[in-house]
Amino acid sequence: MNLPGFNKKTFFHRSFVDRVKSLAQYYIGNSLKIAPPQIITFRFVAKSQSCFVYSGCDGFYKYRPSQTAFSEKHMSLRSFRKLADYAADGESEFFFWGEDISKSEDFFGYLDYLSLKAVPCRILTIGGVDERILPYITKGIIKEIIFSFEGHPSQKHYKAFPEVMNMYQSALNAINLLKDFQLTSPVKSKVSGSMIISEFNYYFLDEMLAWSKSRDLDYFYFFHGNSILPSHAGAHASKFYDTFQLSSDSWRDRVSECNTIDSAILIPQMRVIQKNIRKQSHIFTPDLKPWQISPYYTDYNYTAGFDRCYAPWFIMNVFENGDVVSCANFPDYPLGNIAESSIDEIWNGEAMRKFRSEIMLCDRLPLCTRCSCLYS
Numbered sequence: 134m135n136l137p138g139f140n141k142k143t144f145f146h147r148s149f150v151d152r153v154k155s156l157a158q159y160y161i162g163n164s165l166k167i168a169p170p171q172i173i174t175f176r177f178v179a180k181s182q183s184c185f186v187y188s189g190c191d192g193f194y195k196y197r198p199s200q201t202a203f204s205e206k207h208m209s210l211r212s213f214r215k216l217a218d219y220a221a222d223g224e225s226e227f228f229f230w231g232e233d234i235s236k237s238e239d240f241f242g243y244l245d246y247l248s249l250k251a252v253p254c255r256i257l258t259i260g261g262v263d264e265r266i267l268p269y270i271t272k273g274i275i276k277e278i279i280f281s282f283e284g285h286p287s288q289k290h291y292k293a294f295p296e297v298m299n300m301y302q303s304a305l306n307a308i309n310l311l312k313d314f315q316l317t318s319p320v321k322s323k324v325s326g327s328m329i330i331s332e333f334n335y336y337f338l339d340e341m342l343a344w345s346k347s348r349d350l351d352y353f354y355f356f357h358g359n360s361i362l363p364s365h366a367g368a369h370a371s372k373f374y375d376t377f378q379l380s381s382d383s384w385r386d387r388v389s390e391c392n393t394i395d396s397a398i399l400i401p402q403m404r405v406i407q408k409n410i411r412k413q414s415h416i417f418t419p420d421l422k423p424w425q426i427s428p429y430y431t432d433y434n435y436t437a438g439f440d441r442c443y444a445p446w447f448i449m450n451v452f453e454n455g456d457v458v459s460c461a462n463f464p465d466y467p468l469g470n471i472a473e474s475s476i477d478e479i480w481n482g483e484a485m486r487k488f489r490s491e492i493m494l495c496d497r498l499p500l501c502t503r504c505s506c507l508y509s
């Protein structure tokens with residue numbers, strides 16, 4: 134079953150999001166069972182968490198110990214097949230997230246089964262992919278590979294982390310491999326980059342723009358800063374507890390004491406990028422106007438008019454151990470495990486329904502104001 138009139142595009146596409154939002158309102162208003170998700174995000178938990186080293190944050194280790202342990206419990210092929218069958222029946226698309234993803238032997242087993250069922254996927258990776266990915270591009274199931282860069286190797290900050298530099302180099306090698314492949318293959322996947330704007334990189338967006346152009350990337354996604362201040366975190370903790378009668382700590386890796394982005398430096402760079410880019414090739418999330426930048430980085434209640442999150446209606450998040458979560462920020466709010474329950478029972482189960490209806494009632498939790506899903 135699929136949402137009526139659904140026009141499948143990437144979830145970054147505005148008309149797609151508007152369509153899903155109106156359908157989500159219709160479904161909740163009429164207490165209908167929610168159709169299978171448009172996107173199943175499959176999260177490989179990074180082995181080294183170098184993405185968090187980028188931003189100098191050790192919160193991931195501290196607040197997500199259970200999540201880091203997930204990476205030790207691989208999903209059985211049987212469970213993966215169950216998930217892929219569900220995706221094929223619901224016409225869902227897979228979105229793999231992880232670090233150096235093609236180093237996982239499981240990954241190619243997953244791609245084999247997705248190929249068999251003709252389920253399309255996108256991949257977001259920190260680090261590279263190797264040539265074993267190419268046959269799956271030829272089969273037409275990989276729509277896009279996105280390389281995540283949280284900085285630029287010329288930066289002193291990153292040079293201090295040899296592991297990060299190695300990941301950057303393996304991403305670069307992978308981009309060269311894929312761009313060469315694009316020249317000769319009749320079937321292509323998009324090759325893109327992304328970065329989260331942070332206090333460590335906001336002053337050289339123009340360099341990242343030049344870099345992405347020099348690599349001829351199909352898209353470059355800039356995500357505005359996603360951390361919150363400790364004062365805002367306190368409001369979130371109490372609201373989460375009042376709403377779900379549960380203490381959740383997993384999101385605390387998003388709290389930063391040093392969120393000091395100078396809008397006066399960021400705004401002129403964004404103006405240059407927005408003037409010079411090819412249409413829709415460089416995408417900012419949220420898509421802020423210059424006058425919205427300063428409030429976004431100083432007032433953590435500010436949402437630039439994006440007031441309600443619809444992600445729980447169209448994105449399912451699954452971890453490597455089979456746990457399904459409401460959204461990646463709350464892995465400690467359990468919904469179920471695909472090895473133990475039917476996927477539809479989890480997606481339309483009591484815990485997920487409660488999560489959706491609470492989000493619908495309150496519009497958003499305090500943390501949501503700096504989650505890119507609110508703005509997608």
Ligand code: SF4
Binds near residue numbers: 497498505
């Ligand atoms: S905006 Fe809030 S509810 Fe939506 S995905 Fe993000 S944290 Fe979860």
